[in-house]
Every structure is written in C-alpha cells, then in structure tokens.
Amino acid sequence: MVTLAVRVLRVAVVPLALIALTALAGVVLGRVYAGDLLAWLVIGAAAGSVLVSVAARRLPSWLVAPVSVAAMAGWTLWSLRLAATRADLPGGLLEVTADAARNGIPRLLTAMIPVEPTPDTVLVPVVAAWLAGLAGAEVALRTGRVLLGYLPAAGLYTAALYAVGPNAEPAVGATLAFVAVAAVGLAAPSGRAPASGDPAAELAPRVRAAVRLRLATSAALGVALVVGLVALLGPVVADQVDGRPVDPRRYVEPPQVQTLDENPLIRISGWALHPEQRLLDVSTERPDAQAPGDAAPGTEPSTEGRPATDSVRIRLAVLSDYDGVTWRVGATYRNAGRILPATAPARDSTVETVQQKVTVAELTGRLLPAVATPREVSGARVAYDPATGTLIRPEGLTPGLRYMVTSARERPDNNLLATANVPAGDEVARVLRVADGVPDPMRRLAAQLAEENGAPFARASAIEQFLAEHYRVAADAPSGHAYPNLGFFLFGPRSGGGQEGTSEQFAAAFAVLGRLSGLPTRVVVGFRASGQGPVLAGDAYAWPEVLFDGLGWVSFDPLPRPNDEPRPVEEDFRPTPEDPPPSEAPAPTVEPTASPEPVAAPDGPPAPDGVSTPLLVAGGSGGLLLLVGALLLTLLAMRRSLTRARLGRDDPAQRIVGAWQEVTDALRLAGRPVGDDLAATEVADQARQALLDARIRRSGGRPGDPDAAASGDHREVPGGVALVPGGTGQTPGGAGAGAGAGGSVPGVDDLAALLNQVAFAPGSSTAAQADHAGTVATTYVEGLRAARPWWRRLLWSIHPGPLRRR
Incomplete structure (x- = not known):
C-alpha cells in the first residue's frame, strides 16, 4: 500500500x-x-x-x-x-x-x-x-x-x-x-518505474553509478548557472524593487460623457421653458430619519438661519472646471459594481442614509441622477467618479429604466461655519482657478464683497445675499454663463433684460465671484424634488457649493426669495465711467466650446482611441490556431461587409455619410482620431495633414519638418490619388507634382462639401454625387493604409474598432 x-x-x-x-x-x-x-x-x-x-x-x-x-x-x-x-x-x-x-x-x-x-x-x-x-x-x-x-x-x-x-x-x-x-x-x-525484465533494471552497479555521477554533475552545473544569473541580474532587479x-x-479610455452631459448647465434654460416635462419619478426613504422634534431629515442646511424647505436635492452633475466660456464636468468615471467605494465623511458633519427608487421618464443623456453621495446602486450598470460622487450609465438613459440608489448624505454642523476656514494649495487649485479675461467690474465687485467680509463663510454669505437681493429669476432668460453673459446678468440694464436670469446665471456668478474672493467653489446641476412622485423639468436648477475645512462641500442658495422685489444694483455697486455696463445681451451658450483634453500619464504613450472588443476563443494545440484563424477571417468579412453596407445604400445621402464614416474610421486607425466638435472642413484639413505626415514618415522624414513637407512624396498612391498643390481631383496615374505644406488631398474637400450639402440641404444629393463620394473615400483609405508600415497594414483590415463605433 x-x-x-x-x-x-x-x-x-x-x-x-x-x-x-x-x-x-x-x-x-x-x-x-x-x-x-x-x-x-x-x-x-x-x-x-x-x-x-x-x-x-x-x-x-x-x-x-x-x-x-x-x-x-x-x-x-x-x-x-x-x-x-x-x-x-x-x-x-x-x-x-x-x-x-x-x-x-x-x-x-x-x-x-x-x-x-x-x-x-x-x-x-x-x-x-x-x-x-x-x-x-x-x-x-x-x-x-x-x-x-x-x-x-x-x-x-x-x-x-x-x-x-x-x-x-x-x-x-x-x-x-x-x-x-x-x-x-x-x-x-x-512516475514511471522500470518494469520487470526491463534492461534498465538489469544495469550493472558500475553503470548505475556512472548515471548517478552524470546526473549529479548536471545538477551542479545547473545550480552554478542559476547562481551566476542571480549574481548578474540581482542588482538590476533590486534597483526596480x-x-x-x-x-x-492608463492606456485605456474610461467611460465618457456625451457633449450634452459635459456641460448640463446649458440645459437649465431649456427645462425652464417647459416646466411640465416629466423627467423622472422618484420615491425616497430615510431609514435613519430623525425624530419629529429634530430638524427635518429631508431639508438642506440653511446657511443664514433661514427656514429650510422640505425637499431633497438630487444631483445630476458636478461642474468643477471653468474656462471663462463654459463650465464642464471634467470627471473621470470608472466602471463600478453595486457597492461603491466609501470615502470618509467630513470631520464635522453628520451622515444620513437616503434610499431612492428612480424611474427614468424623458431625461436623456448618460448622467444618472442620485442624492449625494451614492454608496450602493442596483438595477443599472454604472460608472462612478469618487471625486464628485456622481454617476453615469455608459449605455445612456432610456425611458422606463428603473434603479435604486442608497446614498450617504452629509450634513455639516452649521454652528461651525462662521469660524471655518477654506483649504488652499495644489489639492484645490482646480476649484480655485480663474480663467483669463475676467471683466473688471466683476473683479471690483468681488473685491468689494471680500473687503467688507473677512471670514470665508462671511464672504460666501455676502455673495449669496448680494445675488438674492439685487436680481430676479426669469424663466425665459437666455442660456449663457461665459464672462460676457455673466457681465450682462450682473451689470446690464434692467430695462434691457439685464439683472435677471435662471439658476444657471445665479450659480455660475456665485462660483466665479467666490473664486475671485479666494473661495474654492463649484457648480452643481440637479433637481429639487419633494421626495415622492414625479420630478419635472421645472424642478431642475443649479446651485453653488463652497469647500470648507472639516465640513466638506457646503451648498448655498443665491436665488431670491419668492415675492421679494430686487433692489437696484446701483444702490450698492456702481460701475466706473471708464467701464460702463453692457447694454446688449450677448449670444447664449449653446454647447461646450471644445472637448477637454485628456490628461496624459507621465512618460507614457498617449491613450489609444479605444480598446478593441475581445472575442474570446478557446482550444489547445491545433484547435486553438484554427479558432484564431476563424476569428481573423470573421473580422475581415465583417469589416468588408460594413464598408459595402455603407457605400451600397439606396439613399444617396446615406451613402455620402457612409463614405465620410469610412474616412473618419481610417483616421482613427491611423492614430489621428477626429473630435466630434470639428466641422467637416476642419476634418478634411486634418485628413490632408494625416496623409501628408504618413507619407513623409514612410519616406524617412519627420512629420512637421518644413523641408520634408516641401519635398513631398512622389511615390504612387494606390488608386491613383496623389498629393497635388491645390488640387481637387485625381491625378492620372497616381503621380503628383508634389505636396507642399498647403497641398490638399484630392477629393476629401469635395467629400466634406457633399457632407455639408447633406446636412444643410436634405434631399438634394444625387446618385452621381454618392458614387463620387464612395470613390473618394475608397481612394483616400487605400492611400492612408498604403503609407503605414507593413504590419500595420495587416492589422488595418481586421481591426474591430469600426465595428464598435456607431
């Protein structure tokens, strides 16, 4: 045994x-x-x-x-x-x-x-x-x-x-x-033992001794080799400990918000014009609600001793970045499960548990409303930003979506606000930054309010009181929170539409004046709900927050009280004759000026446009190779089918759009993705530069080198397209006269013009124009692919990126 x-x-x-x-x-x-x-x-x-x-x-x-x-x-x-x-x-x-x-x-x-x-x-x-x-x-x-x-x-x-x-x-x-x-x-x-009668079992003792000696020698040599490698590589490895x-x-792009969600502050005015639009249905519960004699658990902290209203603030987005034109979310969302990472509450605050059951009605975008700060989410896959405590649903909101959130709402001790300080330094530099171009009257107003009030909370209260006493809410006020818009809101003539706005202008003005006064501020967009029942568009509003040491972010409400008649601004602040108040309302802010640039990790390559979707294959030995080959052939077939579907549609306009998608996908595959905020002509310029740089790099030059750009690349491009100065058509034979810095990619400008025609003159596209668009797109893609290294050309046709992008 x-x-x-x-x-x-x-x-x-x-x-x-x-x-x-x-x-x-x-x-x-x-x-x-x-x-x-x-x-x-x-x-x-x-x-x-x-x-x-x-x-x-x-x-x-x-x-x-x-x-x-x-x-x-x-x-x-x-x-x-x-x-x-x-x-x-x-x-x-x-x-x-x-x-x-x-x-x-x-x-x-x-x-x-x-x-x-x-x-x-x-x-x-x-x-x-x-x-x-x-x-x-x-x-x-x-x-x-x-x-x-x-x-x-x-x-x-x-x-x-x-x-x-x-x-x-x-x-x-x-x-x-x-x-x-x-x-x-x-x-x-x-594990194999020699069987009876095996010649190995009949070996003479001397032979067995020789075998043992040989094995011992081999083992000694192996040990010596290992010791030598350790001595040689040990210091190198130790340096990396x-x-x-x-x-x-760092190489993977996290879930992103849409342009609509990057600055939801501009949606306040639109919601104010349709206050009866049903956005959500909310039911809240407070398992640890206070006794009837205590302060109402659903109330927001009062910053001036005013009676708090029995309402619940549901956050949609937190905007921390301001460039003088638009406020942006600027958050980094990470996919999360049901249980969200808990952060330590502020030192001098109490925490209240709030459970919400939410049903989405007509709210669109990806931002997921929830009471701050969410700790557990069920019913929806979410991504979470711990810095702001906000959620998004990467797939987007859909009518009828139901989810439940359990939040830990912090309530600061209001008795400590009067003596609380505000943090400073690099950790809060983001919420203290003031973009260039601040109007001088706005700076002088902030200086006046700060000079009269020394303590941080006194400064914040003074800004809140000034806005609440001198301005009125107007549901039909135009959207806008750039410096000119805020200047007109603060100092424009009341008879001409100035000194009135929605909560967008009140919150944005408070945040800017607060930063000019040395207060770390941000703007929050959300809803004021009763806690039970529907949340309407008229419930949407924005409010500012100020960060205090030991208390965390404290909300302020600069909106005027109902039925209060505002006092003229000139009674407490009068612009100098050298800087008269604006007389005309500036254009409203309609969308963010540009997408924020991603922060690149130090000493690392830039983040790729995306990560290809993995199709997991299994098998061993020859079976695994067959499955991998089948996967590659499937990707190749799907890519070609996508191109045929785009360029073979019945509607000429759809074919033109499909041709444009082929060009933009080619730019992404070449590592030159285009932003959604670029016009078609700007994308054409980027496409021209991408092909020029690729050809210069292929010929051994350096992209951006004026000499290399002037010399051009006279090699033939597949499909008969070459870089021709100012050209707009194909060059027979594919040999061009060279490409200067101002040369254009034949046909790409025409394709951009056709795309604009589709957008601004629907129904005017012809089949001949669609055929031309398909030819231009195919020729350009082949030219850009031909300028890539051989191994990138092999990966080009099987890259799954175009299959993922809508």
Missing part, C-alpha cells in the same frame, strides 16, 4: 503543481477584487483544465482540446451565472454572456477598485486560467517537458501582476509560493 501511495504521489506531483501555479494567478488578481469569488472561480478553472487533460491522456491529442473546451464552456457559463446572481444583475444567461464577451477587457481595465466580480470582470480571468492550464498540462504531461509546461502558468501569473499594477501591495508571498511550487514539480521523479509598477489602466 505504501509503495502504491508513493507511486500515486509521484504521478500527481506535476498535475498538482500546474494547478497550484495557475491558481496563484487568480489569487494575485483577486487582491483588487471585492471578496474572494474571483479567486475561487480561477482555482476551479485551473483544477478543471488540468484534471480534464489528466483524464484524457489516453485519447488522441487532437481530441483533447475539443473535450477541454466543452468543459470550459460549462464552467464559464456556471461562473457567469454565479457572478450575475451575486451582483443581482438583470437579464438572462445568454444576454449576460454576450455582454461580457463584448466588454470583458475594457470593463476590467476601467473598473473601479475594488472590482466587483460581475460577469464582464470574471470572464477573461476564468477563460485565460482554463486555457493556461490546458496548454501547460498538454505540454508537461503528454510530452514530459515540465519546465516548458510551466510557461503558460508563468505568463498568466505575469499578466495578473501587470493587471494589478500599483493598485495592491507587492505580491511577495504569492511569488515565493510560485517559485517553491515550480521547484517541487521540477524535482519530482518520474522601489519602482512603481505601470498601471495598464
């Missing part, structure tokens, strides 16, 4: 080592996950893949991969169902699996830490662990090459360390365990 147990142990050492090595990758990755579900699922995948290979050792090698893939599919589906149940996600198994397959890697790399184990965040680790275990077991057990069989597990472990990056403590213990398990597997003797690991999230 003892001999049998020893033999079984010898046979099981390598499979157990493979299971342990693969499972350790899940343990390492699980450090950035909430709970231990991910680690157990990866351990199960590691054990299942290796045990299937052990059980199928007598089967032909070509049959093992399909059997293992079938088992992997079962384990993966069970894992997804378990994760969906734990996360309380709606939808059937097929819907959940399809969504996880489409968005697995992007959501994994943009999820908030700790990552909640949901189907889209566990799919990739589980499948990768199964494939690593399958490949390692087949190599180590079927061919006997144990060290080579460790490579898949080692690669998976390295990938897990890279994915964790600096978001967890160094995995010293797990790494030592990995090395120890690998050493045990390598040191294990072969204190280095901060690279975070792969």
Whole structure:
C-alpha cells in the first residue's frame, strides 16, 4: 500500500503543481477584487483544465482540446451565472454572456477598485486560467517537458501582476509560493518505474553509478548557472524593487460623457421653458430619519438661519472646471459594481442614509441622477467618479429604466461655519482657478464683497445675499454663463433684460465671484424634488457649493426669495465711467466650446482611441490556431461587409455619410482620431495633414519638418490619388507634382462639401454625387493604409474598432 501511495504521489506531483501555479494567478488578481469569488472561480478553472487533460491522456491529442473546451464552456457559463446572481444583475444567461464577451477587457481595465466580480470582470480571468492550464498540462504531461509546461502558468501569473499594477501591495508571498511550487514539480521523479525484465533494471552497479555521477554533475552545473544569473541580474532587479509598477489602466479610455452631459448647465434654460416635462419619478426613504422634534431629515442646511424647505436635492452633475466660456464636468468615471467605494465623511458633519427608487421618464443623456453621495446602486450598470460622487450609465438613459440608489448624505454642523476656514494649495487649485479675461467690474465687485467680509463663510454669505437681493429669476432668460453673459446678468440694464436670469446665471456668478474672493467653489446641476412622485423639468436648477475645512462641500442658495422685489444694483455697486455696463445681451451658450483634453500619464504613450472588443476563443494545440484563424477571417468579412453596407445604400445621402464614416474610421486607425466638435472642413484639413505626415514618415522624414513637407512624396498612391498643390481631383496615374505644406488631398474637400450639402440641404444629393463620394473615400483609405508600415497594414483590415463605433 505504501509503495502504491508513493507511486500515486509521484504521478500527481506535476498535475498538482500546474494547478497550484495557475491558481496563484487568480489569487494575485483577486487582491483588487471585492471578496474572494474571483479567486475561487480561477482555482476551479485551473483544477478543471488540468484534471480534464489528466483524464484524457489516453485519447488522441487532437481530441483533447475539443473535450477541454466543452468543459470550459460549462464552467464559464456556471461562473457567469454565479457572478450575475451575486451582483443581482438583470437579464438572462445568454444576454449576460454576450455582454461580457463584448466588454470583458475594457470593463476590467476601467473598473473601479475594488472590482466587483460581475460577469464582464470574471470572464477573461476564468477563460485565460482554463486555457493556461490546458496548454501547460498538454505540454508537461503528454510530452514530459515540465519546465516548458510551466510557461503558460508563468505568463498568466505575469499578466495578473501587470493587471494589478500599483493598485495592491507587492505580491511577495504569492511569488515565493510560485517559485517553491515550480521547484517541487521540477524535482519530482518520474512516475514511471522500470518494469520487470526491463534492461534498465538489469544495469550493472558500475553503470548505475556512472548515471548517478552524470546526473549529479548536471545538477551542479545547473545550480552554478542559476547562481551566476542571480549574481548578474540581482542588482538590476533590486534597483526596480522601489519602482512603481505601470498601471495598464492608463492606456485605456474610461467611460465618457456625451457633449450634452459635459456641460448640463446649458440645459437649465431649456427645462425652464417647459416646466411640465416629466423627467423622472422618484420615491425616497430615510431609514435613519430623525425624530419629529429634530430638524427635518429631508431639508438642506440653511446657511443664514433661514427656514429650510422640505425637499431633497438630487444631483445630476458636478461642474468643477471653468474656462471663462463654459463650465464642464471634467470627471473621470470608472466602471463600478453595486457597492461603491466609501470615502470618509467630513470631520464635522453628520451622515444620513437616503434610499431612492428612480424611474427614468424623458431625461436623456448618460448622467444618472442620485442624492449625494451614492454608496450602493442596483438595477443599472454604472460608472462612478469618487471625486464628485456622481454617476453615469455608459449605455445612456432610456425611458422606463428603473434603479435604486442608497446614498450617504452629509450634513455639516452649521454652528461651525462662521469660524471655518477654506483649504488652499495644489489639492484645490482646480476649484480655485480663474480663467483669463475676467471683466473688471466683476473683479471690483468681488473685491468689494471680500473687503467688507473677512471670514470665508462671511464672504460666501455676502455673495449669496448680494445675488438674492439685487436680481430676479426669469424663466425665459437666455442660456449663457461665459464672462460676457455673466457681465450682462450682473451689470446690464434692467430695462434691457439685464439683472435677471435662471439658476444657471445665479450659480455660475456665485462660483466665479467666490473664486475671485479666494473661495474654492463649484457648480452643481440637479433637481429639487419633494421626495415622492414625479420630478419635472421645472424642478431642475443649479446651485453653488463652497469647500470648507472639516465640513466638506457646503451648498448655498443665491436665488431670491419668492415675492421679494430686487433692489437696484446701483444702490450698492456702481460701475466706473471708464467701464460702463453692457447694454446688449450677448449670444447664449449653446454647447461646450471644445472637448477637454485628456490628461496624459507621465512618460507614457498617449491613450489609444479605444480598446478593441475581445472575442474570446478557446482550444489547445491545433484547435486553438484554427479558432484564431476563424476569428481573423470573421473580422475581415465583417469589416468588408460594413464598408459595402455603407457605400451600397439606396439613399444617396446615406451613402455620402457612409463614405465620410469610412474616412473618419481610417483616421482613427491611423492614430489621428477626429473630435466630434470639428466641422467637416476642419476634418478634411486634418485628413490632408494625416496623409501628408504618413507619407513623409514612410519616406524617412519627420512629420512637421518644413523641408520634408516641401519635398513631398512622389511615390504612387494606390488608386491613383496623389498629393497635388491645390488640387481637387485625381491625378492620372497616381503621380503628383508634389505636396507642399498647403497641398490638399484630392477629393476629401469635395467629400466634406457633399457632407455639408447633406446636412444643410436634405434631399438634394444625387446618385452621381454618392458614387463620387464612395470613390473618394475608397481612394483616400487605400492611400492612408498604403503609407503605414507593413504590419500595420495587416492589422488595418481586421481591426474591430469600426465595428464598435456607431
């Protein structure tokens, strides 16, 4: 029995080592996950893949991969169902699996830490662990090459360390365990014992001694080699111990808000004109509501001893960035699960729990309304920005969407406001920044209010009181909060529409005057709701907030009280004759001036336009290669089908738009994405420069070099298009006269003109124009692709990016 147990142990050492090595990758990755579900699922995948290979050792090698893939599919589906149940996600198994397959890697790399184990965040680790275990077991057990069989597990472990990056403590213990398990597997003797009558069993003692000596010599040489490598590479590795690991999230673009949501402040005026529009239905509960004798739990803090109203403020967006023209959200949203990361409340504030059940009616965009600060969300997949405590739904809001939010609303101690200070320094520089171009009367008004009130809260109260006493609310006031708009709101003639506005102007003016007075301010857009029932467009408004030490962000309300007649501004502030008040209302703000530039990580390449959607394939040996080949062919066919669909539509206008989409997709594939805020002619200019730079780079020049641009590139471009100074048509034969700095890409300007015709003169496009647009787009795409390196040309046709973008 003892001999049998020893033999079984010898046979099981390598499979157990493979299971342990693969499972350790899940343990390492699980450090950035909430709970231990991910680690157990990866351990199960590691054990299942290796045990299937052990059980199928007598089967032909070509049959093992399909059997293992079938088992992997079962384990993966069970894992997804378990994760969906734990996360309380709606939808059937097929819907959940399809969504996880489409968005697995992007959501994994943009999820908030700790990552909640949901189907889209566990799919990739589980499948990768199964494939690593399958490949390692087949190599180590079927061919006997144990060290080579460790490579898949080692690669998976390295990938897990890279994915964790600096978001967890160094995995010293797990790494030592990995090395120890690998050493045990390598040191294990072969499980095969010589059979009776085997010539090896009849070896003479001298022969066996020679074999032992040879093995000992080889082992000594191996140890010496390892020691030498350690001595050589040890100092290099030691220098990196204190280095901060690279975070792969820096290369992935997190979920973004739409242009409509980047500055929701401009929507206040539109909502004010249609106050009966039903945006939401809200039902709130306060599990820890105060006793009847205490202050009403649904009230907002009063900053001047005024009676608070029995209402609930529902936040839509927090705007912290102002460039003198528009206020912007400027938040960084990360995919999150049900449980959102908790932040420590302000030192001198109390926390009240508020539960909200929300049903979306006619509210559009991606911003998800919730009472500050959300701690748990169910019923909708969300992305969260901890800095502002706001939510978005990356897929966008849809009528009938229902979700529930549990928020921890902070209520500062109003008795401490009078003596509270405000923070300063780099940490709050963002909410203290004042853009250039402030009108002089606005600066003098802020200086006057600050001079008369020294303490921060006194300054904030003075600004609040000045706005509430001298201005009135007008629902039909035009939208706008740029410096000229605020100047007209503050100092324009009352008879000409000045000194009146919506909450947009009141909140924006307070925030700017506060920053000019040294107060860290921001603007919040949301709704004032009763807590039960519908939320209408007339309930939307904006309010300012000021940051105080120990108290956090405190809300102020500069709107005038109902039925209060405003006093003339000239009674308390009069512009100088050298700077008379504006007499005409400036143009309203209709949309953000430009999309904010993403902050690039230091010493790293720029963030890519997006992450290609992973289509996970499985299999081992030859089966895996066949599946990869099938995937590439499928992507190629889908890309060509997309192009044919765009350029082969019946409607000429749609074909022109499809041709334009082909050009913009080509620019994205070339690493030159175009912004949504650019006009068609500006995109044509960018397309011209992109092709010029690509051709200069291909000829060995440097993009932007005037000499290189002047010399041009006289090589032929596929399709007969060349860079021709001022040209607008094709050059026969494809040989151009050269491209100067002012040369144009033939046809792209014509395509931009056709696109403008489609936009501004619907129904006027002809079939001939659509054919010309398709020819121009095809020729330009081929020319831009031809200027890329050979390996980028190969990836061009199978890149899934155009399939993801709408």
